[in-house]
Amino acid sequence: MDHEHVREVDPAVADALENELDRQRSTLQMIASENHVSRAVVDAQGSVLTNKYAEGYPGSRYYGGCEYADEVEELAIERAKELFGAEHVNVQPHAGTQANQAVYFAMLEPGDRILSLDLNHGGHLSHGHPANFTGQLYEVQQYEVDPETGYLDYDGLAEMATEFDPDIVVSGYSAYPRDIEWERIQDVADDVDAYHLADIAHITGLVAAGVHSSPVGVADFVTGSTHKTIRAGRGGIVMCDEEYADDIDSAVFPGGQGGPLMHNVAGKAVGFKEALEPEFEEYAEQVVANATALGESLSEHGFSLVSGGTDNHLVLVDLRESHPDVSGGDAEDALEEAGIVLNGNTVPGETRSPFDPSGIRAGTPGLTTRGFDEKDCREVGDLIARVIDNLEDEAVIAEVREEVERLCEENPLYEDA
Structure with a gap:
């Protein structure tokens, strides 16, 4: 990618950008919340819209000169509606956490009750962790997955909801590898007269492509990230029925944010257009097939x-x-x-520190974007096992690094950059 103008002004930043491009090209990106966007999305996010303040919403801004910002935001909204079948969409949140914040601020008062999945069991910081604003503003109770099966304990969730009487039930997770029964969670929320927020940050692209069940039209509110499995501009999104539209929009702006990052909204618009193409469904199906193959390979090596x-x-x-x-x-x-980049992760029944946990989390969105198939992902599973089985053996690590470089050369990234 061209960093010529950056280099003229700031060689140190240009060096860092080029080194990052080299790092992404030469390593396997397996952090489940990361992906590789297209050159078109990169260009949109680095566009002159970074210069534009556009506080407010299309047709009702607090600044002049917003006609093209309006155009871009309207495109992002309409494409998201088509992708997800949502009645109302807000594309301004800077991130998935800000999308969740908007729902909380719109529908809750400080001290209200949130029922959500424990972080160690696959939940997210913005669902009620004490280090996050949610854990500081609201009373939080957390449910867990079944320690024996690793699946959500829907019956236990229902019992806890009856006892706790939450104002909102949160579903959707950051480290849960199974399909989610949104209707069962909605029934739980209905039974205790609570709202239901479904956070699809990780599976936004899978839901859009129809390869994962959708909470849109089931849950009261659906939030997500727009840069993980969907490969759009980095940021967040909120979807809801029209009855909540004004409350959500007011909670995003002016409730939680000032001016939207219009260059990010442009990246969202471009990424959503790409996700509407038939090829995107094939991509999403391959993401799941690759994750299955990776898991099978690791299981064959004795990993739980x-x-x-x-x-x-x-x-x-x-x-x-x-x-x-x-x-x-x-x-x-x-x-x-x-050369294999993933993250240590807490697991159900965690006994270690979150900073040095007992598990690892590995995702296939980035590999799939590069063109990896099931055979490749089985080989990646073999390489992961080989490293962990020989953690202190530098010769083995060097040999695996050579295999990683071969896989990267066979599946190049940003080849024309």
């Missing part, structure tokens, strides 16, 4: 997968049984040295 496998884009590996002396942090560091 939380829930025994996956229905979506990620696998969650519990190292405690197969490698009790290896932490997720140790595995993450050694794998990165070998």
Whole structure:
């Protein structure tokens, strides 16, 4: 990618950008919340819309000169409506957390009750963790997955909701590898007269493509990230029925944000257009097939997968049984040295620190964007196992690094950049 103008002004930043491009080209990006967007999305996000303040909404801005900003935002909204079948869409949140914040601010008062999945069991910080504003403003109770199966315990969730009487029930997760029964969670929320927020940050693209069940039209509110499995501009999105539209829009602006990042909204518009093409459904199907193949490969090497496998884009590996002396942090560091980039992750029943947990989380969106298929992902599983089985062996790590470089050359990234 051309960093000529950056280099003229700031060689240090230009060097960092070029080094990052080289890093992405030469390593396997397997962090489940990351992906590689198209050159078109990169160009849109780096466009002159970064210069434009556009506080307000299309047709009702607090600044002049917004006619083209309006055009771009309207395109993003209409494309999202078509992708997800939503009545109302707000594309201004800067991130998935800000999208969740908008729902909380619109529908809750400080001290109200949130029922959500525990972080160690696959939830997210913005669902009620004490380090996050949600845990500081609201009373939070958290449900868990079944420790034996790794699946959501829907009956336990229903019992907890009856006892806790929440004002909002949160579903949708950041480290849960199975399909979600949105209707069952909606029934729980209905039974206790609570709202239901479905956070599809990780599976936005899978839902859009129809390869994962959708909460749109089921849950009261659906939020998500726009840059993970969907490969659009980095940011967040809120979807709801028209009856909540004004409350949500007011909670985003002016409630939680000032001017929207219009260059990011442009990236969302372009990415949503790409997701409406028939090829995107093939991509999403391949993401799931690749995750299944990766999980099968790791299982064959004796690794324990939380829930025994996956229905979506990620696998969650519990190292405690197969490698009790290896932490997720140790595995993450050694794998990165070998060119495989993923993250240590907490697992159900976690006994270690979140900063050095007992598991690893691996996703296939980035690999699939590069063109990897099931055979490639099985080989990647072999390489991951080889590193973790030989964590201190620099020769093995160097050999795996060579195999990673071969895979990267066979599946080039930003070839024309």
